[in-house]
Amino acid sequence: MRSCPNILPRRQRGLVRGQTMSERVMAIVETLEANHLLGEGAFRFGSPDRVVLVSGGPVSHLARWSLVAGPPTKRVVVRQPARTVLPAAEPHQPLTGDVRLVEDSPLLQAEVEEWKHGSWYHDVTLRAAGLADLFSKLRSTTDSAPFNHPHSTSLPTRPFWSGALAYDLVQWTQPLRLQHPPAEGTVLAVLWCIENGVVVDHLNESSAVFGNDDAWVTKADALPVKADGTVEVPPLQPHREAVTHTDETHADNVEAVRQGIVNGQVYQVNIGKHWQGEIDHPYAVFQRLMRENPAPFSAYVHAEDLGLAVASSSPESLLMLRGDELQTSPIKGTCPQGATPEEAARLRDAMYGDQKERAEHRMLVDLMRNDLTQVAVPGSIGVARFDVEAYANVQHLVSHITATLQPDLTGAHALDAVFPGGSITGCPRTVVCAVIDELEQWPRSFWTGSIGYMDVHDGQGAWNILIRTLEAHFRAGRWQATVGAGGGITIASEPRKEVEEAAWKGAALRIAAGWMRNEHMALPSGALGIHPLEPPSRPANASTCGRIMHLEQEGDAVPAGSVLFVDNLDSFSLNIADAVAQTGRDVVVLKGRSPQSERWLDPVALHDLLERLQPSHLILGPGPGRPNDAALTMALAHHALAGQLAMPVLGVCLGHQALALADGWAIVPSPRGPVHGVPVDIEHDGTGVFPAASGPLKLTRYNSLVASKRNEHHLLVNATEQETGLVMGLRHPTRNVHGVQFHPESVGSRDGQRLISQFLSSQSDG
Missing domain, CATH: 3.40.50.880 (Class I glutamine amidotransferase (GATase) domain)
Structure with a gap:
């Protein structure tokens, strides 16, 4: 591989990493809170729930704008059905070829709620066959008129839905039942209707208030934001952690997957484990992540009364839809940052030349092309970019795959086709989802799910993959959190190295949570960047297909x-x-x-x-x-x-x-x-x-x-x-x-x- 230059513009001198984006977003949140336009003090305008989408890091084709949603007044919650409705699968071993397929899943039951008199009240129950059907049914409860106070970014121009989808919705996107499903009543999705907010355009270094609530928009628009954009982030509070799988169990799972590959049952399986412990507050963890590990698809959502929060510094995009153009950007292939630019370049070159990393990435590109074919115009799929994307502590191989959406389908159908993402499941998709359940023996919940947004009237939107993610629950007066990390296992995987890779992939989250000190794992930190590799492949002429x-x-x-x-x-x-x-x-x-x-x-x-x-x-x-x-x-x-x-x-x-x-x-x-x-x-x-x-x-x-x-x-x-x-x-x-x-x-x-x-x-x- 020839050493490729960083195509990102140089950072201005004196700016700390992520300040140009993440610090500004944190300052806006702080200002809105201080003026009772966000959080518990904003009860006159809506609920204390939070939705924050942050494009951290330098401005690029990946990171263009961020969103701080105003206090929501409408949301939808999906929960795991009772076992009488959706029973657990009988014990079986998919890794040996015993894959048990089902024809139908029960309807998703989604509770639409409205914020009234200081509480969430039930409005209507929607029953849907899957994700696409759910978003379609949300049209009837969503205003289709443009915002009274518009914005000028690529966000939807009318009320849209934003929130989190748990990985365990795989029960509706794959023909499987789980042997280890979530407990009855576990939240599988929570989405909020975004009717007001502040959008930050990082390209123009400007922000705009938008929405339909004249009073909220007027007050928010009049607020000054700190000129220097700096925010005081709470200091770390150390806590102890536990882990769901020992290193030995993790290594055994890697070896089990390798044997399954030898037997022809699977090609690649992404398996992981979870670290758990107490934290101070999930938003404080998110602030530390934004400052130390900025990423283009970062997000924070918090449902106050549900005691649920998800904080993510994800670098990976699952799906975007602009007009009729779909894009998915799978990440597969990882190496550490370098202590110097020269070392970072050497590590990039080694990753690019590594047959295991390239094969793993190629496999994922083929998988995501296959998924898009379900909803794309035949012949329209191509690889638009192939890059190394460098983040604070790691560097990744990333392909950007594009396609034209079939005219009779929407972005909701595309989301249904690609969820959960191929980079965090493996190949072949249906079988490996069953194998993940067999080996991990633990519901993934929101880890490896998605946070994003969608205009339910035309399907425009974008969704990340929830890697580099912390999920927190408020119980008995304390926040308890979980961090998941893992990797794709191929025949060339070495169990010891896979265990080590999962540990350093989860390290930034564990440090931000206070479970781990920096000196426990030396993580070189390098410049953020995008390094283009091979020329893109072009799609066929779809008109002749x-x-x-x-x-x-x-x-x-x-x-x-x-x-x-x-x-x-x-x-x-x-x-x-x-x-x-x-x-x-x-x-x-x-x-x-x-x-x-x-x-x-x-x-x-x-x-x-x-x-x-x-x-x-x-x-x-x-x-x-x-x-x-x-x-x-x-x-x-x-x-x-x-x-x-x-x-x-x-x-x-x-x-x-x-x-x-x-x-x-x-x-x-x-x-x-x-x-x-x-x-x-x-x-x-x-x-x-x-x-x-x-x-x-x-x-x-x-x-x-x-x-x-x-x-x-x-x-x-x-x-x-x-x-x-x-x-x-x-x-x-x-x-x-x-x-x-x-x-x-x-x-x-x-x-x-x-x-x-x-x-x-x-x-x-x-």
């Missing part, structure tokens, strides 16, 4: 003659569908591993389905586990080899293994261990899906298992990995049946689109 449709129910209307894609619970499946759509063909996605898919195991029902769809081509998709875990894919593989399918067939990864297994090959652990997210050189003979007269192709492997010859077989080897000789491609000598043991659709597969086009150019056997 085909459609992606989903066959959910037997009677769903889908066009005949499309490419039929069987989705086997993989986190990259829709990337393949999108790659096919980029050739101009329509794609019908059929779930291959779900309670609904069992109906297609009846040969008559499967025959009738294929007769109705008349697919031009069939792709058997990738997925976790072994081929026999995907019964529908195995059935189709047998039909393909028996000549009972007229259309060309391509098996990708698990689909490739299903074809090999149906032909009598053995499916065995890869002799040199699993490889996930790593581009490799593939040699081929120019037959089947491989282009003639071309040299080795660069394609990305995501596999722990490979096909191995046992006796004589019909399928012929037409591609191998250059370094190892492992089988990477198979073809039938007389039938249009092919298999590839790599992911042609990956962002790391330079030559993948050529192979997909080659397969789609092949004709039916008749």
